[in-house]
Amino acid sequence: MRAELAAILEESRKKPALLIGLGVLLALAIAMPFSVNNYVLSFFNNMLGFVVMATSWMLFSGTTKYISLATAAFFGLGAYLVAGLGEFLLYPVLIVVVGLSGFLVALVVGLSTLRLSGVYFTIFTFGLTELVRQIVTWYQVKVLGSVGSYIFIESTAADIYWRMLILAIVLYCVGFLLLRSRIGLALNAIGADETVAKHSGINVMGVKLGVFALTSVFMTLTGAIMAPRWTYIDPPIAFNVIASFEVLIMALLGGVGRLWGPIVGVVPMLLVSEYLSTRFPNYFTILLGLAFMAIVYHIPGGILGVIETYWRKRRAPRP
Numbered sequence: 001m002r003a004e005l006a007a008i009l010e011e012s013r014k015k016p017a018l019l020i021g022l023g024v025l026l027a028l029a030i031a032m033p034f035s036v037n038n039y040v041l042s043f044f045n046n047m048l049g050f051v052v053m054a055t056s057w058m059l060f061s062g063t064t065k066y067i068s069l070a071t072a073a074f075f076g077l078g079a080y081l082v083a084g085l086g087e088f089l090l091y092p093v094l095i096v097v098v099g100l101s102g103f104l105v106a107l108v109v110g111l112s113t114l115r116l117s118g119v120y121f122t123i124f125t126f127g128l129t130e131l132v133r134q135i136v137t138w139y140q141v142k143v144l145g146s147v148g149s150y151i152f153i154e155s156t157a158a159d160i161y162w163r164m165l166i167l168a169i170v171l172y173c174v175g176f177l178l179l180r181s182r183i184g185l186a187l188n189a190i191g192a193d194e195t196v197a198k199h200s201g202i203n204v205m206g207v208k209l210g211v212f213a214l215t216s217v218f219m220t221l222t223g224a225i226m227a228p229r230w231t232y233i234d235p236p237i238a239f240n241v242i243a244s245f246e247v248l249i250m251a252l253l254g255g256v257g258r259l260w261g262p263i264v265g266v267v268p269m270l271l272v273s274e275y276l277s278t279r280f281p282n283y284f285t286i287l288l289g290l291a292f293m294a295i296v297y298h299i300p301g302g303i304l305g306v307i308e309t310y311w312r313k314r315r316a317p318r319p
Contacts (some may be wrong), residue, residue, distance in 0.1 A: 029165055033158035041152075041157045045229065047270055048164035052171055052222045053243075054250040054262035056215040059175050062256040063187035064208060066117065068242040070109065070125035073132045074102055074216045076238035078223025080136060083149035083233055091153070095224060102220025106213040114208045117194070126241070133239035135139050138234070148234030155228035163225045175259050183207060188257075242285065246273060249292050255302030264303050 033041055061068050089097060113124045140146055147314050149191055178184050183312045186207045189197040198309055227233060246269070254265025272291070277284050 002273070026169075029112070030162070038157050040258070041161055042229075043270075043274075045160050045164060046155060047266055048161065049222050049226050050166050050247065050250060050266045050270060051263055052164065052168050053219050053247045054254070054266055055171055055175060055259070056218040057167075057247050058251045058256060058259075058262055059178065060187075060208075060211050060215045061181075062251060062261075063184070063191050064211075065191040066208070066212075067122045067248070068125045068212075069122060069241070069248070070128050070216075071219055071244040071247045072239050072241050073125075073129040074106070074219035075223035075226075075243060076129075076132065076136070076235070076240075077102060077105060078220035078225075079227035079230075079233055079238040080149065081220075082153065082224045082227040083151045086151055086153045095221065098224040099217050099221055102217045103213050105220075106216035109207065109216075110209045110212045114205065114212065126244070126306055129239055129241050129244060133235045137235045146234055147169070148237075150232050151230065152230045158227070160225060160229055164222070165220065167225060172259065174214070178211070179259060183211065184286050186210060218255055245288060245292065249288070249295060252292075252295050253299070253302055255304030258302070258304050261302055261304050 032044060032203060036044075053075065057068065060066065068127060072305060078098050081101055082094065085094055085097065109125075109128060113121055113128075137147075139279050140148065179187075186197065186202045187202075189200065189202060190204055190207065223238070227238075230237060250265040250269045251262050252265065253269055254261030254263065269291075273288070275282075280287060295302075301309070
């Protein structure tokens with residue numbers, strides 16, 4: 001990992017314009033809450049949340065081809081941990097506890113499911129969200145005597161924005177290093193042919209389990225950071241299975257296997273989702289399914305894939 005990091009630093013020194021551009025974008029992103037109203041800031045909070053979850057999904061599912069629908073389960077876990085422990089722990093300690101909890105739960109789930117493959121893994125992860133939702137609902141009603149929980153953490157929209165921005169930056173730094181490391185090569189080898197990867201000496205189970213747990217931590221932390229905006233949560237809000245499908249569609253739309261793909265996919269998909277959910281609430285799920293089918297059949301490489309194909313044709317030598 002040190003060699004990869006040194007190579008990245010050396011390469012970055014040769015591209016000062018890129019570093020300056022990234023610095024300017026970062027400064028603008030940090031200053032965003034001072035120049036927009038709460039409605040716009042709420043939209044950017046949603047955007048950052050989906051960017052983190054879609055990128056986390058891409059780092060594991062986009063490389064290994066293990067299609068996970070457990071995003072909502074980890075998001076809801078983070079939200080409910082904040083609701084249950086927010087009164088008793090300082091916020092930095094709470095975030096650490098939430099991250100460790102997400103990591104441990106992901107290890108247990110991964111050990112149980114990552115020996116499956118294909119549609120069996122997808123179905124299990126889809127059922128996991130519903131299972132966790134039913135367990136939390138039972139606990140809320142039978143033990144606590146209420147349907148939902150209040151969140152006693154004072155957080156403004158700006159606080160949530162800055163926390164999500166930090167989480168997104170950390171995730172992209174981790175993802176950049178991960179995809180350029182030996183683990184990244186192992187992930188792509190597993191996605192290409194898992195049997196060949198095993199015979200090549202790759203610890204397939206260890207790589208899958210480690211990356212699945214790592215990316216699940218970011219999903220769990222997203223739920224924890226975003227939870228205070230609701231003040232009151234219940235299982236249907238926290239464990240909304242539609243969110244798992246939205247994350248998948250956003251990653252596919254941007255371009256699976258590309259670190260920046262989720263950003264490209266999140267923005268247009270979030271705008272379309274907001275429009276459809278407000279104008280056609282009764283048909284939103286159907287329209288979301290149609291959007292998924294259209295992306296899979298017509299732009300399987302995503303928007304970035306289309307752009308790369310176009311530029312490749314433009315640069316190809318003419319006969």
